[in-house]
Amino acid sequence: MTPEALFAAQEATWPPASKTRLGPWCIRDGQGGGKRVSAATAQGPVTEAEIDAAEAAMADLDQPPLVMVRPGEDRLDALLAARGYALVDPVEVLAAPVETLAAEPPPPVTAFTVWEPLAIMNELWDEAGIGPARRAVMARAATPKTAVMGRQNDRAAGAAFAAIHGGLCFVHAMAVAAPHRRQGTAVNMMRAVAQWAQDHGAEQLAALVTQDNAAARALYASLGMRNVGHYHYRMKAPPMA
Template sequence: MAGTNFDDLVAAAWPAPYSQDIGGWRLRHAAGVTKRANSVLPVGAPGAPIDRAIERVEGAYGELGLPAAFQLSAASRPEGLDEVLAGRGYDVVDPTLAMAAELDDPGPQDDVMITTRPSQEWKDVWWSVDGRGDDAALAMAERILTGVPAGYAVLDGVAVGRGVPQGEWLGVYAMAVLPEARRRGLARQVLRALMAWGYEQGCRKAYLVVVEANAAARALYESAGFRNAGGYHYRVRRQ
C-alpha cells in the first residue's frame, strides 16, 4: 500500500459539486457542506508564488462567503506551505488519519441491506448523526454522496455506511450509528458487510479516513484490520 495517493482517492470518492483549477491547485466548494468538499487540494507547486496563490484562494472563497481552507497531506502539499499558512493566521483543524486494510471474501452478510442509492432511512440516520445545516445543506450533501457510484449499507434503521469501489480499492465513508443503538456491534456489522460487498465488486483493498481524535472509531477500524497509512489536516483561516 506504500505509494498510494489517498488524496486523489478521497477527492474522487467525496466529490465536490464545484471545482476549479487555480494555478494547479484544486479549489472545491459545496456551499459549506463538509470541509473536505470546501477546501483547496494543493497538489504540487502552484503556478505562481505561494503568497500570491494563497491570495487568489482567499479571494475566491471570500466571493463565495466561505472561509479559506486547505487540505494538507505530506504526500502532496508543496514544501513550506503549511508554515506559510500558519504565519498568515490559518489554524490546524481536524488532523485525520488514512487507514487501509486488505480485503478477502468473508462470505454473505445477510443482516445488512446494501443498495446503490441512499434510501430515505439511510439519509435520516446519517444526517441525524453527521449532518449540519438545513434542508438546502442536506440536498447538497446528497449531491456529494451520490456523485459517484457507491453502495449504501443500512442495518435495522439505526446504523449506516457508504462504500465506493475505486478499482482495486474500496473507500469506506459515512459510517454512523444512532446514539441509542451504540455499543451493540452494529458499526462492525456494517463495516464487515461493506467490505464483503466491495470484494464482490472486485476490490481487494479498503481504505477510510477518520479524525485522529476519534479513539472509539479508530479502535473499531484497527480491530477490523485497518492500519495507519498516511493522513492529512486542514488549515482554516481565522475569521
C-alpha cells in the same frame, strides 16, 4: 497504495461539485458538503500572492479560506500558519485488504447494501448531522457505489456510504444511532461493505477518521485496519468584528 492513489480515490468517491485550477491551486466548490469537498489543495509551490488569490477565489464561493495539507507539504503548512491559519482536524487514512474483512460475513439480516438509500437511512444520517448537502456528495459520485444499512434489535440502526476508485473502496458517512452503539452494528456494516467491494473488484477497504475520534479508531483497529496515510487542514478565522 501510493499517497497519490489514496487522495485520488478519496476525491473520486467523495467529490466536490466542481474544481477550478488557479495557478498552483485546485479550488473546490463544496456547496456545503463539508471540508473534504471544499478545501483547496496546492499542486506545487505557492507564493504569498498566490495564497491571496486562493483566498479571494474561496470567498467568491462563499467558503472560508481552507486548505488541505498533505504529507510533504511542510513549507505550505508553515506559510499558512504564519498567516494565521489554524490547524484543524488531523485525519488518518486507515485501510485493510478487502478479502480480510469479507472473510467473515455479518450475521443474517444485520446489514445489507442498497442503492439508492432508503428513507430511514436518510433519517439516520440527518440525526448524525449528515444532511442533504453531504448526501448530495454521495449522489454525484460517478464511481461504483452503494449505501449500507445496519440493523440491530429488529430496527434500522446505522447507515454508511461506500464507493470504489482504482481498486480502493472508501467508506464515508458512517453513522450509528446512539441506542445501537457498542453492539457490533458498525462492524456488521463494514463486513457487508467489504463483501460488496469484493464483488465489485476492490482490493482494499479504507476509511477516514479524525485523530480525536477514539471510538472510530478503536472500531477500525478491531477490524485490522492500519494507518496508511494522513493529512490535516489549515483554516483562516474571519477577522474580529
